[in-house]
Amino acid sequence: MCKTFQKQYFSFVLIMFLLFSGTQNSWAAFTIDDEKKLGKEIYDKLEKNNFLVQDKRLNAYITEIGNRLLAQSNKASFDFTFSIFNSSGINAFATPGGYIYVNKGLITAVANEAQLAGVIAHEIAHANSRHVASIMEKSQKLNIAMLAAIIAGAFLGGGGEATAAIAAFSMAGATSITLKYQREHEEEADRLGIGYLVDAGYYPAAIVEFLKLIKQHEFLSKTIPSYLRTHPGTDDRIFYLDGLLQTQYRRVGGAGNIMGNFLRMQALIVLDLNDLNKHRKQLMESLQKDPRNVDLLYALALTEDQLGHASAALKNMNKALTITPQDEDIQKSIGLIYLKTGNTGQARFHLLQAARINPASEQITLALGKAHFAAGDFQNALDCFLKLRDKKFDDIDINYQIAMSYGRLNQQGESHYYFGLYFKKEKKKESALFHFRQALNYYPEGTPRAVAIHDALNELNADKPKKPDKKSDPPQKASE
Secondary structure, three states: OOHHHHHHHHHHHHHHHHHHOOOOOOOOOOOHHHHHHHHHHHHHHHHHOOOEOOOHHHHHHHHHHHHHHHOOOOOOOOOOEEEEEOOOOOOEEEEOOOEEEEEHHHHHHOOOHHHHHHHHHHHHHHHHOOHHHHHHHHOOOOOHHHHHHHHHHHHHOOHHHHHHHHHHOOOHHHHHOOOOOOHHHHHHHHHHHHHHHHHOOEOOOHHHHHHHHHHHHHHHHOOOOHHHHHOOOHHHHHHHHHHHHHOOOOOOOOEOOOOOOHHHHHHHOOOOHHHHHHHHHHHHHHHHHOOOOHHHHHHHHHHHHHOOOHHHHHHHHHHHHHHOOOOHHHHHHHHHHHHHOOOHHHHHHHHHHHHHHOOOOHHHHHHHHHHHHHOOOHHHHHHHHHHOOOOOOOOOOHHHHHHHHHHHOOOHHHHHHHHHHHHHHOOOHHHHHHHHHHHHOOOOOOOHHHHHHHHHHHHHHOOOOOOOOHHHOOOOOOOO
């Protein structure tokens, strides 16, 4: 078994086990409120343990597609949340309470936005029809350990690796009770989902194309894709949907891409090296047929960059730039590649161009601040970072960048203050206390900054752990 997969699977099963161990063991009368509560708990655990892709653009894109489809549906009485699960398996899944998860592997596998929308529409239909709740109510034999393993398998995929992981947890019984949708569930979700898809403006055959793609993947890889393990009866589904296409949707058209930038969104998904090389080959073949396709050039450039081919990445980005010089994504990406390779002059030039096109972009402002800092222009770097002081980024604490910039400008009081904020957020109490106390040396008592520092110190000092009660101390062995 692949050690990486095993570690991921074990940790996920453990998380699910701990989650479900605090819930009821009987799933009879699984209400809407029960769904909301359980779905939220699963989501919170996944997010806390970094199982979800934290990319604002990707999540916004998935959510926009999801909301477009939801607007065409008879929405269930809970709020929907759309997320990307960090797995290369080709799968999508709905957990209770309107939480829809799409594996990043599925996003890279589909050919266009309509196919992706078709999968999401299908999962929305499962959620609206409360199919997961129905399965859980009927599965009276489903104990906590089994449910934990099954939910993990639904996300991470099946096959020998999953079975071995379940067995290692002494959950062999879970392999005989699976959280699969029943045939009537699939038929209902297909019927409703294709309706959502068409009403949202996509072409109806997209979902059938996806199912055929999955079947092709199964044939070529000689393994069962995880989607087929949680969504059985694919041949029957293709037959049923083909019937709908030839009757109800025979004269219906629709678009393949509505939101736009599908290829760019695909390129943002970080894949392993083998997938990157495969993706690169596919993009190059597509570009031979359509050499001036900006999205293909952009996607290929990002793929080359992820492979470490900076020169090839810049070459393709610059080709795209000659076609669309006012494209902020391309200007920003060129700037970031130059920044990565140490060419701060070109990095600043292109990032300034991107900032002129979209001055409100937080990501561009952050990148420009980093470029200014790398070039030794600490004042402009600070100006960029201060614009973002109240913003949250996935991979960076802006307080650290502000502290570093103030330090380089020899404004030690502000540098210590922002280092204090940074370490406080990182829960490194002693480091935070040190910097806040140092910062006090630079501000007279009663000034707004001094008051803010005292407030932070009081908050940190109030967080002191309680001393153990001496009466409860274990008896000490007398020295001989």
